[in-house]
Amino acid sequence: MTKDLTLTDLSNFSNDLKEVPASNVIARAVQENGVDAASKNFAAKKELNRVFSIEVETGEVTHQKQSGRCWLFATLNTLRHDFAKKYQLKDFQFSQNYLSFYDRLEKANKMLEWAIRLIDRAEDDREYLAMLEWGDEDGGQWANGPALINKYGLVPQSAMPETYNSDKTAEISRVINLKLRKAIAHMKKMVITPSHEADLRTYKLECLNEIYRMLVYAFGQPPASFDFEYRDKDNNYHNVRNLTPRTFFTDYVAVDFDQYTDLIDAPDHEYGKNYGLPNQDYIFDGKKIELANVGLTAMKKAAIASLKDGQTVWFGCDVIRDMDRKEGILDPNYFKKGELFAADLQLGKAERLATRDAEVSHAMTLTGVDIVDDQPTKWKVENSWGDETGDKGYFIMSDAWFDEYVYEVVVQTQYLQEEDKHVASKKKEDLTPWDSLN
Numbered sequence: 001m002t003k004d005l006t007l008t009d010l011s012n013f014s015n016d017l018k019e020v021p022a023s024n025v026i027a028r029a030v031q032e033n034g035v036d037a038a039s040k041n042f043a044a045k046k047e048l049n050r051v052f053s054i055e056v057e058t059g060e061v062t063h064q065k066q067s068g069r070c071w072l073f074a075t076l077n078t079l080r081h082d083f084a085k086k087y088q089l090k091d092f093q094f095s096q097n098y099l100s101f102y103d104r105l106e107k108a109n110k111m112l113e114w115a116i117r118l119i120d121r122a123e124d125d126r127e128y129l130a131m132l133e134w135g136d137e138d139g140g141q142w143a144n145g146p147a148l149i150n151k152y153g154l155v156p157q158s159a160m161p162e163t164y165n166s167d168k169t170a171e172i173s174r175v176i177n178l179k180l181r182k183a184i185a186h187m188k189k190m191v192i193t194p195s196h197e198a199d200l201r202t203y204k205l206e207c208l209n210e211i212y213r214m215l216v217y218a219f220g221q222p223p224a225s226f227d228f229e230y231r232d233k234d235n236n237y238h239n240v241r242n243l244t245p246r247t248f249f250t251d252y253v254a255v256d257f258d259q260y261t262d263l264i265d266a267p268d269h270e271y272g273k274n275y276g277l278p279n280q281d282y283i284f285d286g287k288k289i290e291l292a293n294v295g296l297t298a299m300k301k302a303a304i305a306s307l308k309d310g311q312t313v314w315f316g317c318d319v320i321r322d323m324d325r326k327e328g329i330l331d332p333n334y335f336k337k338g339e340l341f342a343a344d345l346q347l348g349k350a351e352r353l354a355t356r357d358a359e360v361s362h363a364m365t366l367t368g369v370d371i372v373d374d375q376p377t378k379w380k381v382e383n384s385w386g387d388e389t390g391d392k393g394y395f396i397m398s399d400a401w402f403d404e405y406v407y408e409v410v411v412q413t414q415y416l417q418e419e420d421k422h423v424a425s426k427k428k429e430d431l432t433p434w435d436s437l438n
Contacts, residue, residue, distance in 0.1 A: 314363060
């Protein structure tokens with residue numbers, strides 16, 4: 001048999017298509033409306049009413065706009081709900097822009113340090129190429145948020161509001177990455193001397209000085225101190241003066257991130273192990289990424305225990321799969337693409353990870369769950385896409401969607417079963433930059 005497609009093959013394909021019932025009707029529907037709309041199964045909606053037996057009271061949603069900071073928004077959302085309750089605030093927000101500034105600066109430092117370590121590698125070396133592909137972008141892991149907050153603290157959104165560039169990050173990302181790659185190209189050409197590593201770090205600081213300036217122009221100057229001025233729900237006025245970002249976090253937010261655990265379901269990896277992603281730990285002395293591979297059942301039990309206790313839950317998922325953005329629906333049974341095309345389009349979770357079809361593309365916050373006969377049936381999700389999607393920004397996620405597309409949840413360790421605490425306490429096994437969990 002020939003390796004190339006032949007005209008006979010194409011003729012057979014065409015003849016087979018003619019035998020498919022209603023193929024012309026299906027083709028017109030897909031061509032006019034697109035794959036998602038043409039595959040919708042509206043009968044599935046009857047299982048997706050927005051009533052939940054367990055629900056944490058929350059307020060208006062946030063909006064990350066045209067940025068990839070979902071992981072950071074979800075982290076700050078879990079913190080702001082407790083903070084708002086504690087101080088009787090309505091729809092309070094921490095400054096996402098403040099942490100975004102230092103997030104980008106720290107990522108630039110990480111990339112240049114990574115380049116220094118690999119500077120003598122061949123340009124087609126696998127890790128060297130992974131470093132170049134990593135770049136200075138918006139995305140992040142949950143542990144990156146605590147690492148940033150522990151180092152730089154927090155400020156209210158009023159102390160450092162959003163700018164054009166924090167809302168719409170593509171332009172500044174391109175410029176920073178251009179500067180970083182220019183720096184790496186220059187490092188490769190630097191003359192090797194006994195003080196070579198010291199010379200490289202001196203040059204690194206020169207580059208970071210320029211990147212700092214670029215970030216100030218784009219995001220604004222982070223405040224060294226600020227006044228925390230607000231009115232509570234009873235309209236009482238409060239003003240705490242001359243707070244630093246760190247004292248605001250330690251004295252007013254007062255969260256110990258060491259009391260949280262990141263649980264994952266990665267069936268292409270061995271269960272019962274604790275994994276690390278050192279290439280994504282970009283604050284060298286900060287909290288490290290640790291992913292306890294405990295599986296779906298343990299993740300759900302911990303999330304439900306947290307919600308029952310009034311604590312919202314950060315989770316990572318592949319949001320673009322089987323999603324109706326406008327209506328805020330996440331449900332694999334709501335879309336019947338396999339039926340539409342009469343094709344087998346099913347991949348198991350392990351297969352999706354192993355073939356790199358899967359990714360944690362988005363982070364959101366669980367704020368409720370519906371329990372029927374001791375089993376979860378659907379979940380309430382706080383997104384960070386503004387209030388014009390879903391139900392005023394809240395999505396509904398079927399439990400079947402959780403099974404397929406949720407890869408991690410972050411909860412306080414007290415909500416874990418003892419066997420899962422044991423997994424989380426194990427020494428982490430670091431994964432390569434090209435592992436499926438990266």
